[in-house]
Amino acid sequence: MNTVNKALPGWLQALPMGAVFAVFFVLPLLLVAAVSLWPQNEYALEPGFTLQNYATLFKGCPIDADTGGLCVTFKTYLSTFKFCALVWLITLVLGFAIAYFVAFHVPSVAAQTVLFTVMTIPFWTSNVIRMISWIPLLGRHGFINQALMDAGLIRQPMEWLLYSDFSVVLAFVHLNTTFMMVPIFNSMMKIDRALLEAADDCGASAWQTLTQVVIPLTRTGILIGSIFVITLVMGDFVTVGVMGGQQIASVGKTIQVQTSYLQFPLAAANAVVLLALVLAFIVALNRLVDLRREL
Template sequence: MKKALPSWIQAMPMGAVFTLFFAMPLLLIVAVSFWPQNEYTLEPGFTLDNYVSLFSGCFGGGESGELCTTFKTYLSTLKFCGIVWAITLVLGFTLSYFVAFHVPSLGAQTVLFTIMTIPFWTSNVIRMISWIPLLGRHGWINQTLLDLGLIRQPLEWLLYSDFSVVLAFVHLNTTFMMVPIFNSMMKIDRSLLEAANDCGANAWQTLWNVIVPLCRTGILIGSIFVITLVMGDFVTVGVMGGQQIASVGKTIQVQTSYLQFPLAAANAVVLLGVVLLIIVALNRLVDLRKEL
């Protein structure tokens, strides 16, 4: 009988992939964030000027008493993150609950779940652009409302606004919330629901006291997906916001386009820290390692 290889040898291939494609690029970004800013070349060195520039006027240095640009940008991004997270959680949970508990056939569940994930098969940019003919000043929605006499002039806030950005984010990211929640719901023992019903619990009590606690893992995983995607996104904010709405991802993209790589790296490190703090806070609510 052959002796099994030591666990550390079995883990080496995955460790090598992790180191090459995750750890090394991350360490490189951290290193570049401390390099001096040069207009034409990247020169290794060590300086805190990039972080000082990033938070300039943020700690009592402003004359008008307003928040600095960095804080405003992060607050704007966190606003989108919170709104999109709440909407995708409600939509993802509702759709998953309907398919998991109100569709009796496994085949029908598979078909419905596949239909709901079809938009995920296409490009994010194509799905965003598809909203423009609907939401534009001369789009289908405005034209219909004008024809019905419900409005006298086109609604300007439908496109290139916070509304359109949130709508696009929800459209793009609901799948990432729905899939892990649906997976958690399918693992729930149906006899627990029957026991709750036998004990006199109504539908809402069963939902809140049985289904929701057993779906905590799916909710946490979906929340991590949505939060990380929204926090670092710059394409959606640029396209649906008409290049007029600020976000951290958009700021980093602009900095790299102007070859301000050390400053962009410093901004990326701060963004990573904020996202990690949010994930740590979520993990304090649910012990993901224990649940999995």
């Protein structure tokens, strides 16, 4: 079998996986791009060619003449970028801290396995169920507000706990911290412990060891986790809808609303712009770390 594999050219061995990639990834993207150039019709999808969908998407941008502020599209993307930045920062801090503790302070592989199993248990349930579980805690008459009022710390319920930017970010962090933590943990487990001992022998403080040894050697995991988290947040519409009370705008939510109103060409144009921004972000990150070489 090995002899046969060596005899086959590399491109031929990669052909089956390449075909699957083309059919289930490239072809759908090309179809979305094609639909974004079709004329908008309220009753049917009619093939054609027009840039009107992109013109409609960026109508009045960057400054809307009627309101004097940013156009709706720019506001929506800024809202999405805000969630991405906040969630990325919080998940990075939490994921790095948890991964560091498990990798360097948990002595045995068995204990590490148990901890990881416990941390992945929530993923055995639906994202929607995990989000809804926050509502009895954060609601106007939820557990947190009632507990604070009973303790005399507040006189009336805090409205910003639920259906707000806070609740959306909280749900995103809850859902995505593991996607940041696991790649960082994998990178940390590959660090030669002799390097840490050498840093200690040279008189490096714990902070110097962290910033000059651990963080540079885990940059691949940080990059992969960042790609996971930001791409998931950028396209999400369920979390924003449920935890934002259908009142907070995001790009994913906008696309979902457009498809519900059968505005498929406009939704496809929005999806193409979103995809272009996400790809630009991934390319920029790859310039910081060469993933092909590091992996």
